[in-house]
Amino acid sequence: MRSCEVLIVGGGPAGSSAAWRLRRAGCDVLVLDQARFPRLKLCAGWITPEVVRDLKIDIGAYPHRFLTFDRMHLHFKGLDLPVRCVQHSIRRLEFDAWLLERSGAPVIEHCVRRIREDGGAYVIDEQFRARYLIGAGGTRCPVYRTLFRELNPRATELQTVTLEHEIEYDWRDPHCHLWFFEHGLPGYAWYVPKQNGWLNIGIGGMAERLKRSGRSIHEHWGLLTAKLARGLVRGAHYDPAGYSYYLRGRVEAVRRGNAFIAGDAAGLATRDLAEGIGPAVRSGLAAAEAIVSGAEYRLTEVTGASFGGGMASRLLDWAMTRGAARDAA
Numbered sequence: 360m361r362s363c364e365v366l367i368v369g370g371g372p373a374g375s376s377a378a379w380r381l382r383r384a385g386c387d388v389l390v391l392d393q394a395r396f397p398r399l400k401l402c403a404g405w406i407t408p409e410v411v412r413d414l415k416i417d418i419g420a421y422p423h424r425f426l427t428f429d430r431m432h433l434h435f436k437g438l439d440l441p442v443r444c445v446q447h448s449i450r451r452l453e454f455d456a457w458l459l460e461r462s463g464a465p466v467i468e469h470c471v472r473r474i475r476e477d478g479g480a481y482v483i484d485e486q487f488r489a490r491y492l493i494g495a496g497g498t499r500c501p502v503y504r505t506l507f508r509e510l511n512p513r514a515t516e517l518q519t520v521t522l523e524h525e526i527e528y529d530w531r532d533p534h535c536h537l538w539f540f541e542h543g544l545p546g547y548a549w550y551v552p553k554q555n556g557w558l559n560i561g562i563g564g565m566a567e568r569l570k571r572s573g574r575s576i577h578e579h580w581g582l583l584t585a586k587l588a589r590g591l592v593r594g595a596h597y598d599p600a601g602y603s604y605y606l607r608g609r610v611e612a613v614r615r616g617n618a619f620i621a622g623d624a625a626g627l628a629t630r631d632l633a634e635g636i637g638p639a640v641r642s643g644l645a646a647a648e649a650i651v652s653g654a655e656y657r658l659t660e661v662t663g664a665s666f667g668g669g670m671a672s673r674l675l676d677w678a679m680t681r682g683a684a685r686d687a688a
């Protein structure tokens with residue numbers, strides 16, 4: 360059996376951020392991920408300046424594609440609201456592998472199935488043993504399912520469903536576009552260009568409200584791509600895939616004994632834009648900090664709103680969830 364001080368399940372942004380902080384403090388860390396990196400992660404790949412700052416990323420030294428937008432176009436009911444901003448796009452395939460490698464932690468390809476407690480330690484699949492355990496395995500994280508599900512049951516009204524496809528495309532418009540609530544979609548669609556000829560197209564909405572609306576996410580996808588074909592994206596062929604995750608609701612417990620959950624495993628995506636990378640990074644760092652310094656692990660510094668919680672955030676939150684998020688909280 361292999362032993363370590365801290366075992367992290369999942370090498371996405373939550374797990375690699377925790378690993379990075381722990382390694383910098385000299386901890387003996389091991390990351391287990393069921394996938395071999397670089398691995399495909401369905402995601403638009405939009406990241407905020409806070410992510411860059413939290414992870415002390417030197418943009419100039421990043422070896423892959425990194426595009427900075429100075430404008431986002433927010434579309435509502437045919438209106439185009441161009442908003443000045445500084446936001447970035449990356450390809451998750453590249454970004455996640457780079458973060459994980461940069462953390463300096465050893466990584467083993469292993470799908471975690473069974474977790475049990477044994478004399479103040481955690482035993483994983485009878486192969487690994489650790490004093491601390493961080494669950495960063497995304498929506499279906501086995502640490503969440505084994506140790507936290509009863510404490511934090513998923514709020515189905517906060518579940519999002521998505522479809523996306525990242526394609527090689529010689530885009531002309533270098534800005535990010537978001538279309539909100541088109542054709543009754545309880546969510547939004549996006550166009551996110553990447554450096555050097557890549558483009559991510561996607562759509563996401565609240566699962567329960569979509570089901571009730573009678574129009575599936577695939578039908579919304581058809582409407583979106585037909586619209587893009589008439590202007591922004593001509594002659595593209597798509598093969599979209601989907602993934603589901605949870606917006607931030609009531610999270611009763613993120614620590615239990617020496618076990619922690621972070622990122623999508625805890626359901627921390629923002630309620631207004633369903634942004635998950637920033638909350639994953641912040642929570643991963645905070646869980647690591649709790650182990651390193653004994654600080655309390657809390658989510659107070661993990662934002663629940665991409666637009667900062669002001670009027671725009673509250674309106675979007677309401678329109679996406681129609682009060683469900685507030686009820687769950």
Ligand SMILES: Cc1cc2nc3c(=O)[nH]c(=O)nc-3n(C[C@H](O)[C@H](O)[C@H](O)COP(=O)(O)OP(=O)(O)OC[C@H]3O[C@@H](n4cnc5c(N)ncnc54)[C@H](O)[C@@H]3O)c2cc1C
Binds near residue numbers: 391522623634
């Ligand atoms: C279509 C789509 C678009 C999105 N766009 C954006 C965006 O533009 N910006 C943004 O901020 N957020 C976006 N999000 C949300 C964001 O992708 C997630 O919130 C973020 O990836 C969460 O990071 P994480 O580290 O918690 O989980 P993940 O990135 O999902 O990483 C979890 C890791 O755990 C591993 N794992 C899972 N189960 C096991 C197991 N049993 N054993 C071992 N390993 C396991 C997985 O292989 C994976 O590598 C989007 C999500 C989707 C679905």
